Amino acid sequence: MKCFSRYLPYLFRPPSTILSSSCHAEADIISTVEFNHTGELLATGDKGGRVVIFQREQESKQQPQRRGEYNVYSTFQSHEPEFDYLKSLEIEEKINKIRWLPQHNAACFLLSTNDKTVKLWKVSERDKRPEGYNLKDEDGRLRDPSMITTLRVPVLRPMDLMVEATPRRVFANAHTYHINSISVNSDYETYMSADDLRINLWNFEITNQSFNIVDIKPANMEELTEVITAAEFHPHHCNTFVYSSSKGTIRLCDMRASALCDRHAKFFEEPEDPSNRSFFSEIISSISDVKFSHSGRYVMTRDYLTVKVWDLNMENRPMETYQVHDYLRSKLCSLYENDCIFDKFECVWNGSDSVIMTGSYNNFFRMFDRNTKRDVTLEASRENSKPRAILKPRKVCVGGKRRKDEISVDSLDFSKKILHTAWHPSENIIAVAATNNLYIFQDKVN
Amino acid sequence: MGEEEGLHQTQLLDTMFVRGLKRKCIDGEEDIEGTLAGIKAIPSYNLQRQSLLDMSLVKLQLCHMLVEPNLCRSVLIANTVRQIQEEMTQDGTWQMINTQSTGQTSLDRLVSTDILCRSSREQAEGKQVPGYSNFNKDFEDDQTQDSSETMSTASSVQAPRNLQSNVWEMENAQENRGNFQKSLDQIFETLENKSPNSVEDLFSEVDNSYYDLDTMLTGMMSNTKMGHCDGLETFSSPTTTTSNSNCKSDLNELDHIVEILVES
Numbered sequence: 001m002k003c004f005s006r007y008l009p010y011l012f013r014p015p016s017t018i019l020s021s022s023c024h025a026e027a028d029i030i031s032t033v034e035f036n037h038t039g040e041l042l043a044t045g046d047k048g049g050r051v052v053i054f055q056r057e058q059e060s061k062q063q064p065q066r067r068g069e070y071n072v073y074s075t076f077q078s079h080e081p082e083f084d085y086l087k088s089l090e091i092e093e094k095i096n097k098i099r100w101l102p103q104h105n106a107a108c109f110l111l112s113t114n115d116k117t118v119k120l121w122k123v124s125e126r127d128k129r130p131e132g133y134n135l136k137d138e139d140g141r142l143r144d145p146s147m148i149t150t151l152r153v154p155v156l157r158p159m160d161l162m163v164e165a166t167p168r169r170v171f172a173n174a175h176t177y178h179i180n181s182i183s184v185n186s187d188y189e190t191y192m193s194a195d196d197l198r199i200n201l202w203n204f205e206i207t208n209q210s211f212n213i214v215d216i217k218p219a220n221m222e223e224l225t226e227v228i229t230a231a232e233f234h235p236h237h238c239n240t241f242v243y244s245s246s247k248g249t250i251r252l253c254d255m256r257a258s259a260l261c262d263r264h265a266k267f268f269e270e271p272e273d274p275s276n277r278s279f280f281s282e283i284i285s286s287i288s289d290v291k292f293s294h295s296g297r298y299v300m301t302r303d304y305l306t307v308k309v310w311d312l313n314m315e316n317r318p319m320e321t322y323q324v325h326d327y328l329r330s331k332l333c334s335l336y337e338n339d340c341i342f343d344k345f346e347c348v349w350n351g352s353d354s355v356i357m358t359g360s361y362n363n364f365f366r367m368f369d370r371n372t373k374r375d376v377t378l379e380a381s382r383e384n385s386k387p388r389a390i391l392k393p394r395k396v397c398v399g400g401k402r403r404k405d406e407i408s409v410d411s412l413d414f415s416k417k418i419l420h421t422a423w424h425p426s427e428n429i430i431a432v433a434a435t436n437n438l439y440i441f442q443d444k445v446n
Numbered sequence: 447m448g449e450e451e452g453l454h455q456t457q458l459l460d461t462m463f464v465r466g467l468k469r470k471c472i473d474g475e476e477d478i479e480g481t482l483a484g485i486k487a488i489p490s491y492n493l494q495r496q497s498l499l500d501m502s503l504v505k506l507q508l509c510h511m512l513v514e515p516n517l518c519r520s521v522l523i524a525n526t527v528r529q530i531q532e533e534m535t536q537d538g539t540w541q542m543i544n545t546q547s548t549g550q551t552s553l554d555r556l557v558s559t560d561i562l563c564r565s566s567r568e569q570a571e572g573k574q575v576p577g578y579s580n581f582n583k584d585f586e587d588d589q590t591q592d593s594s595e596t597m598s599t600a601s602s603v604q605a606p607r608n609l610q611s612n613v614w615e616m617e618n619a620q621e622n623r624g625n626f627q628k629s630l631d632q633i634f635e636t637l638e639n640k641s642p643n644s645v646e647d648l649f650s651e652v653d654n655s656y657y658d659l660d661t662m663l664t665g666m667m668s669n670t671k672m673g674h675c676d677g678l679e680t681f682s683s684p685t686t687t688t689s690n691s692n693c694k695s696d697l698n699e700l701d702h703i704v705e706i707l708v709e710s
Contacts, residue, residue: 087514089514115514177517178514178516178517196517196518197517224521225521225524225525226521227517227518227521229518246518246521246522279495279498279526279529279530280526282522282525282526282529283522283526286518286522333498336498336501337501339505339519342516342518342519342522
């Protein structure tokens with residue numbers, strides 16, 4: 001097959017340093033990646049409950065080659081492990097999702113969530129320090145009031161930049177099951193959190209109550225056959241949201257219709273292909289991620305083997321279907337045995353909704369150009385990408401003769417999976433999380 | 447040796463479960479050795495389906511002791527099990543075995559199916575459950591080679607666990623759980639009516655087996671509780687907000703917890 005690099009609209013280069021943690025502990029496994037609305041900040045959450053925020057360097061004339069590199073801006077512990085005494089169960093501190101709020105002033109706000117609790121964090125800079133207090137001296141020791149003879153006005157003096165993160169709100173005790181998604185509403189006053197069976201609507205200012213807007217828990221748990229896997233608000237219509245299920249369906253709901261949106265406004269499902277039917281059909285149809293396009297006209301879903309783009313006006317089948325790694329179709333039983341079939345891959349749109357990206361195994365990730373119908377497989381690994389060199393497209397060969405540079409399906413490393421990726425909102429910069437390493441690739445710049 | 451066989455079996459299963467492969471007609475169980483020497487025959491559909499069923503049951507059964515199992519995964523596996531069972535029912539193989547079964551489950555079973563159904567949702571498919579186990583057993587008896595092979599498949603899935611002892615633990619826990627279940631049902635009925643202030647009254651009715659460390663440590667308690675979560679929401683605020691300790695459960699912790707519960 002032809003190599004598509006010539007036709008690729010984006011040629012990605014890794015930066016001079018690859019951002020990663022020094023020790024390869026399990027707590028460092030990155031569990032979510034998200035750019036903020038301007039793309040200046042990039043937040044990652046990990047299994048140990050930490051959030052690390054990277055900030056893009058400002059362009060400088062002196063060092064043009066360092067344009068736009070991301071450096072660590074702030075690190076904080078968002079969630080701690082908890083123990084639920086009543087159920088005798090641990091609550092993991094792993095950060096499942098991070099979502100940014102749009103920025104209105106100097107401080108940034110983000111939502112981070114683990115399985116049970118959502119937190120609103122404020123990240124602010126401090127580069128000035130007040131000096132010249134009357135009642136205490138520079139070391140902080142209190143001065144004897146009787147010794148003070150003159151009064152002075154404290155002044156602000158510059159200091160080294162300090163970035164501090166403070167928890168502003170904690171939204172707890174609203175979810176019985178594990179939270180899988182959070183989504184900020186376009187009204188910027190409310191957001192939703194979704195667990196396996198319920199979706200709750202919160203107001204940012206109110207932490208002690210939330211509205212339940214979707215509840216699919218059956219009266220008798222024995223009848224449970226379907227769970228919610230992901231949910232998202234429409235980017236422009238604050239009354240509309242979608243949620244996906246483990247049966248491969250998407251429901252679009254309108255909050256104006258009723259308080260409890262158990263009846264969907266639209267129901268998206270693709271009829272099953274009878275020739276592809278197997279015992280694993282349902283499992284591989286389970287949707288692991290759902291994302292609105294920036295335009296709000298389309299919805300993208302990721303199931304185990306494919307990415308699908310749906311037109312909101314057409315419910316009976318997707319508009320486009322892209323095969324991510326169809327060569328795994330013959331390996332489903334092995335993947336079921338080692339639990340890989342339950343891996344939840346995410347998917348992302350680029351800023352103009354023309355390219356979609358998702359991850360795969362062996363540290364591969366895939367990009368699909370919706371206009372040219374070209375696709376490419378790239379790899380996030382140190383060995384195969386020299387700094388500043390263009391990423392070479394990769395190819396998996398399915399049997400038969402294996403060409404040089406191709407890798408056979410049986411040699412794929414299933415422990416190296418790319419589940420989380422992010423695309424800069426306006427530029428061709430992507431962040432790819434490979435286990436505990438974060439790769440940031442940028443478009444070639446002339 | 448067992449693991450190799452298991453791996454071999456899975457690879458054969460992969461070829462078997464390639465898309466669209468309809469099941470062959472049941473013409474008696476074929477031996478894996480095949481009729482012709484030197485030719486690697488694909489094992490019979492029934493055998494493969496049975497292996498998949500066993501694998502699924504094992505997956506449902508094995509649980510994390512301290513962390514809640516993934517509900518989505520459990521539901522998907524349970525749906526797969528149900529799908530296999532439905533197909534077996536249509537085959538008539540299910541009915542045939544059901545009529546042969548005499549009743550109570552025995553310790554010889556590969557998997558304690560009552561437990562595995564609970565791990566995805568509590569008390570699921572209660573009436574059909576004994577059928578699974580006996581079907582397993584009888585099917586194994588028919589296939590002289592199968593019992594070892596299905597065992598090896600199962601053991602290759604989760605190496606550290608000894609399935610037989612696991613089953614025994616669960617048999618033991620089952621009785622405790624039965625009482626516990628009753629107590630939980632009582633609790634949840636009364637929770638809907640009473641206010642959270644009457645916690646002491648509610649807990650005084652709880653069976654003491656709840657506090658049995660053995661039952662707690664087998665982890666089956668955590669699975670059964672998963673379904674009874676709603677009523678407990680009112681209780682979670684006093685406990686979880688005060689518990690900010692970075693704690694992993696150890697025996698001292700559990701003793702401490704038990705003390706608190708008993709005193710209240």
